[in-house]
Amino acid sequence: MKKIIDRNGRLFGFISVIDLLVIVVVAVMGFALYTKNTQMAITSTNTADQTITYQILASGIRTYVAEAVREGDQLFDPDRSSGGTLGTITDIQLMPGTKLAEFDDGTVAAAPVEDGVDMLITVEGTGLVSxxxxxxLNRVYELGVNSSRTFCTKYAEFIGTVTEIF
Incomplete structure (x- = not known):
């Protein structure tokens, strides 16, 4: 009758116990990698993009900047160039320019801006609505009301605040 482990530390006289442990660890790690890479649970759903219409208010911008923005232009975020377009400008409304100003008595109110306009832009994009x-937008760009960001078109750059999402 053979011993299970002989004097040289071999299992049944063929393979070392340490070698066997290494083989088992490598096999378990290989199985774990295989399972991780091929048997992942479904984490995304097959949802279609929806049309998202929103408005941006740019206050007190220079007149030449407002004139460079046109209906049909694509809107972008210069900080996130890899995210693609934020949509297409469908409507532009120009109003007399105002900026918040602090007066000597400590009050804050909208004051007229010389050589400036307020621009209300309506943009239509595609994305997910949870x-x-x-x-x-484009499954990567979070859009929220009252968020103030830098926006740009092909010919203009301005800071605007999202005022409404339809």
Missing amino acids: QSGRYT
Whole structure:
């Protein structure tokens, strides 16, 4: 009758116990990698993009900047160039320019701006609308009301605030 482990530390006289442990660890790690890379649970759903229409207010911008923005232009975020377009400008409304100003008595009010206009832009883009009311343009760009960001078109750059999402 043979011993299970002989004097040289071999299992049944053929393979070392340490070698066997290394083979088992490598096999378990290989199985774990295979399972991770091929058996992942479905994390995304097959949802179609929806049309998202929103408005941006740019206050007190220079007149020449407003004249460079046209209906039909694509809107971008210069900080996120890889995200693609934020949509197409469908409507532009120009109003007399105002900026918030602080007066000597400590009050703050909208004051007229010389050589400036307020521009209300309506933009139509595509993205996801979650059930919790979150909007994601191009599946990567979070859109929220009252968020103030730098926007740009092919010929103009301005700071605007998202005022409404339809």
